[in-house]
Amino acid sequence: MPEGHALHRLARLHQRRYAGHPVAVSSPQGRFAADASLVDGRVLRRAEAHGKHLLHVYETDLVVHVHLGLYGSFAEHELPTTAPVGQVRMRLVGPTHWTDLRGPTRCEVLTAAGVEALHARLGPDPLRRDADPDPAWSRVSRSRTSIGVLLMDQSVLAGVGNIYRAEVLFRHGVHPLLPGKSLDRACWDDMWADLVVLMRTGVRRGRIDTVRDEHLPRAMGRAPRRDRHGGEVYVYRRTGLPCLVCGTEVRGEVLAGRNNYWCPTCQPE
Template identity: 50%
Template sequence: MPEGHTLHRLAAHFDKTFGGGAVRATSPQGRFADGAARIDGRVLVEGEAHGKHLFLGFDSGEWLRVHLGLYGAWSFGDADGERHLGAPRAMGTERVELNRDGDGFVVPPTPVGAVRVRLVNTGGWADLRGPSACEVITTDEKRAVQARLGPDPLRPDADPERAWHVINRSRTTIGALLMRQDVIAGIGNIYRAESLFRAGIDPMTSGRDLGRERWEPLWEDLTDLLRDGVRDGYIITTRPEHRPDPDAYPVPRPDTLYVCYRTGEPCRVCASPIAATELAGRTLYWCPGCQG
């Protein structure tokens, strides 16, 4: 499932490539036909992300809310004929021949697969496949969704005290609390495990036993990691001294993570075997040596 940095990158991409102009909306798959009709021909005013939710605001005062879930993805094409595949997953490009209609809108190629919604403007198009949520909502409904979410470290309105208020009173493990979107929005399985490793925190520590002296650096590090993810487009959590070739970055490599997907492999810091168990519905990875 895409984590918070990906949604903020998507919001910025929509602002840059669709913002300020009219958008044609269709549902090639047919499952979103009514919603597409509500925003068809409207001007996209802004893209906004909160946690794992993407909100696209239109001049009608309505918003397209998208949650990608485990299988959702956007793909983009631009007017010079190059099709960018697989956002948020990088899958390369392919050349396509494009035309324009009488109003100057791009005429994109025939949709491939089950495209829930297609957005087209004079510069290109965007296709959405497989989201867990895709709906048109009012501003009040958008606010109601956001009210259920915890602070997003990437947003300027983020208040870490809101998260701390929940964590400090909870018997639940910090490893589980970090996966709750009503505690901190945008944190997923990778950021959970990697941030706890970097902080040297046992993921089984209860929230009320964490202590502010460990919470504040954890929040700050999560914020920094997410910002790096927005900048780079992928998650890198290893520090330069723990990479075989630090000068090769930023380039995706197998040594970009400390513990995730490395069950049984030696820790990059202490050489203890990386452990794994299920927690909060996902596989949790940690180092018993560094986080014991």
């Protein structure tokens, strides 16, 4: 599932290509046809993201809400359009480009009340200008649940996925099983600030990089990471490999249904 930086990157792309113009919206597959007719031909006012949710806001104040889930994807093209290939849930056509959406978990039109409810059930997003980390800290500081689970709870913190979770905990020496209530406030503030920087870098580069300069391949004389996710990381998907900082074997196990990674020396219990 794409992490929050990928949705903000998509929002910026759609903002550049479609905002301020009438957009043709259709559903070649048919499953989104009724909702598509509500916004078809309307001006797209803006595109934005909250966590892993993409929002297209139209001039009627109706909003197309997309959650990609595990299998959803956007395909971006320059005009002219071609015939749909596969199960296209939604097609957007603007003045210079067109976009096909396939396989999302959610694709629906929301009213203002629906959008407000969506924002209310999501935690603060480090990439949003209106984000306030205090409500998230309030949840974390009162919880016996491990910080490794809390960081993945989108109602606590929106946009953080498995990679950012593992990496920010490593960067701050926090064991993933530490109860939220045992986390120091100063450490939480540092982790939040770090997520803001790391995720903004992800938006800019289109990949997740979390390794400090002194641990990059060139500085350490090691081979670059080879992984479909791209980017340089400390522990994510590095089970059994030496930690880039201390050399200890990186460990991995399932935590709340998701693979989790950490260094037992840099992140002691």
